[in-house]
Amino acid sequence: MNERGKIIIIVAPSGTGKSTLIKRLKEEFRELHWSVSFTTRKMRPGEVDGKHYFYISREEFIKKKDQGDFIEWAEVHGNYYGTSLGFVSTKIDNGFSLLFDLDVQGADNMKAQFGEEARAIFISPPSIETLEERLRGRGTDTEDVIKLRIDNARSELKRCHDYDYVVVNDQLEQAYQDLREIVEDILKN
Ligand code: ADP
Ligand code: 5GP
Secondary structure, rough: OOOOOOOOEEEEOOOOOOHHHHHHHHHOOOOOEEEOOOOOOOOOOOOOOOOOOOOOHHHHHHHOOOOOOOEEEEEEEEEEEEHHHHHHHHHOOOOEEEEEOOHHHHHHHHHHHHHHHHEEEEOOOOOHHHHHHHHHHOOOOOOHHHHHHHHHHHHHOHHHHHHOOOEEEEOOHHHHHHHHHHHHHHOOO
């Protein structure tokens, strides 16, 4: 029988640099598969249905949730996101390791269900001021959205020591090296 795949969860407040770091991880660790979640948010330019997310309506989402199709689900910044039980079980049971990008609620729920089998890495910005600069610098969000994300970040940052590892994304290259060492270690053990 195959050895079960590993569960690696990246959790970070919006604007920390999570997407930048995950992109590099995906390029380097080809054996890591991406956990494709379901979402009710609109597809962004460049995204592909079934690759980045499975995009569904709110009605379809609620139906799937009621049927027990999700391991966990959460409302994040006004949209629903859910981790698919079928998708994850098939991959893990067949020995494929999965990389997850979850908010703190999702990471908590995965840890509650998978315990030590799920390894969660919290990415922290060096400070709230730096996070704010990055959100503004990215230029993708309105002032209201930026304020909401900073408020959420303040409470999420209080949780930074509740996970298995913390990486501070100050200098990008150093943060990536710290992250890749952790991921290598998880995949080896
Ligand atoms: P998230 O996915 O966490 O919301 P992004 O990866 O989109 O964050 O990063 C937010 C912005 O900060 C982007 O413009 C990105 O290029 C920039 N950024 C990421 N990491 C660093 C870093 N270490 N130093 C400076 N800017 C960074
Ligand atoms: P985005 O819309 O920018 O892709 O993601 C927004 C937020 O939703 C991110 O913080 C991401 O971690 C979170 N997220 C994405 N998929 C899931 C999921 O399946 N479950 C949970 N709980 N959060 C998710």
